[in-house]
Amino acid sequence: xxxxxxxxxxxxxxxxxxxxxxxxxxxxxxxxxxxxxxxxxxxxxxxxxxxxxxxxxxxxxxxxxxxxxxxxxxxxxxxxxxxxxxxxxxxxxxxxxxxxxxxxxxxxxxxxxxxxxxxxxxxxxxxxxxxxxxxxxxxxxxxxxxxxxxxxxxxxxxxxxxxxxxxxxxx
Amino acid sequence: xxxxxxxxxxxxxxxxxxxxxxxxxxxxxxxxxxxxxxxxxxxxxxxxxxxxxxxxxxxxxxxxxxxxxxxxxxxxxxxxxxxxxxxxxxxxxxxxxxxxxxxxxxxxxxxxxxxxxxxxxxxxxx
Numbered sequence: 280x281x282x283x284x285x286x287x288x289x290x291x292x293x294x295x296x297x298x299x300x301x302x303x304x305x306x307x308x309x310x311x312x313x314x315x316x317x318x319x320x321x322x323x324x325x326x327x328x329x330x331x332x333x334x335x336x337x338x339x340x341x342x343x344x345x346x347x348x349x350x351x352x353x354x355x356x357x358x359x360x361x362x363x364x365x366x367x368x369x370x371x372x373x374x375x376x377x378x379x380x381x382x383x384x385x386x387x388x389x390x391x392x393x394x395x396x397x398x399x400x401x402x403x404x405x406x407x408x409x410x411x412x413x414x415x416x417x418x419x420x421x422x423x424x425x426x427x428x429x430x431x432x433x434x435x436x437x438x439x440x441x442x443x444x445x446x447x448x449x450x
Numbered sequence: 451x452x453x454x455x456x457x458x459x460x461x462x463x464x465x466x467x468x469x470x471x472x473x474x475x476x477x478x479x480x481x482x483x484x485x486x487x488x489x490x491x492x493x494x495x496x497x498x499x500x501x502x503x504x505x506x507x508x509x510x511x512x513x514x515x516x517x518x519x520x521x522x523x524x525x526x527x528x529x530x531x532x533x534x535x536x537x538x539x540x541x542x543x544x545x546x547x548x549x550x551x552x553x554x555x556x557x558x559x560x561x562x563x564x565x566x567x568x569x570x571x572x573x574x575x576x
Contacts, residue, residue: 341526348534372477374469378460398457400466407474408535415482417471421454 292325292332334424341422342367342403368405376400455512455521462520 298317305314323330331339370376378400381393404420461467471485512521522540533539 345526345529345534348529348531372473374473375461375464375466378457378464378466380456380460382456398453398460400457400461405470405474407471407478407480415471415475415480417467417474419458423451 291334292323292330293320294324295322298322338403338422338424342420345420345422346404368402370401373401452512455515455517458520459515459517 298320301317302311302314305311321333321336323332323336325332376399378398380396380398382396383393402419403422406418406420408416408418410416461470465486468485471482474480475482475485515521524539528539
């Protein structure tokens with residue numbers, strides 16, 4: 280599967296059935312104790328239109344978690360003040376997002392030749408901050424998907440409201 | 451990740467950030483008279499890991515691109531409402547030299563200038 284940036288993309292789903300297969304496999308190979316590392320993972324099913332893949336959950340929750348801090352008004356002499364943010368910019372809103380780039384091949388033995396490749400600019404989040412001088416700065420946030428940890432992702436999705444507050448909201 | 455870095459550098463070199471800033475100025479009615487001079491662009495990577503190894507790997511991939519102030523790194527666990535705009539948690543070349551992976555990498559971090567022609571928001575420079 281490819282995305283508009285032509286980068287290879289893999290989207291992984293871990294269904295409840297997959298989990299059971301994993302548990303059975305580990306049990307039959309004498310590694311049942313390792314299952315607890317996977318037990319905390321959220322399950323998702325690609326055939327369920329209301330479901331998202333595990334990496335999507337990780338990315339979105341990490342982005343939301345960091346964006347919440349950016350979104351709080353911060354008004355100090357050093358940092359300026361938060362102005363506006365676009366936490367998940369629509370790709371259609373990004374001007375000139377498809378770029379043709381001349382890149383050198385990284386070879387140690389052969390001469391380095393330039394190669395024209397296409398790169399896709401599509402940031403995860405954007406925040407415009409008003410500096411103390413009154414000028415605006417463009418701040419771009421990108422989450423590192425390679426370091427996502429599905430186990431901690433589940434923790435970050437916990438509701439932030441205390442249980443008592445949630446109960447009062449429901450009543 | 452390197453492909454993402456290359457996209458951001460190309461976007462900067464080809465002067466596309468001005469269009470992006472102009473788009474946001476119009477979208478949110480911001481008073482930005484000249485996007486080229488009055489606004490800066492910086493790229494941050496947030497991560498869910500706090501291990502120094504992962505941080506060093508991420509940084510080493512960007513170090514060769516010589517954009518020490520364009521790419522700043524931090525861990526998601528360090529981000530709070532009090533710290534995210536202080537500049538204290540964002541790592542660039544000089545901060546990463548102690549955990550650099552190879553001697554060549556370490557030398558590059560010590561000798562390379564922090565700024566590569568990229569404007570940096572004032573709160574980062576503090």
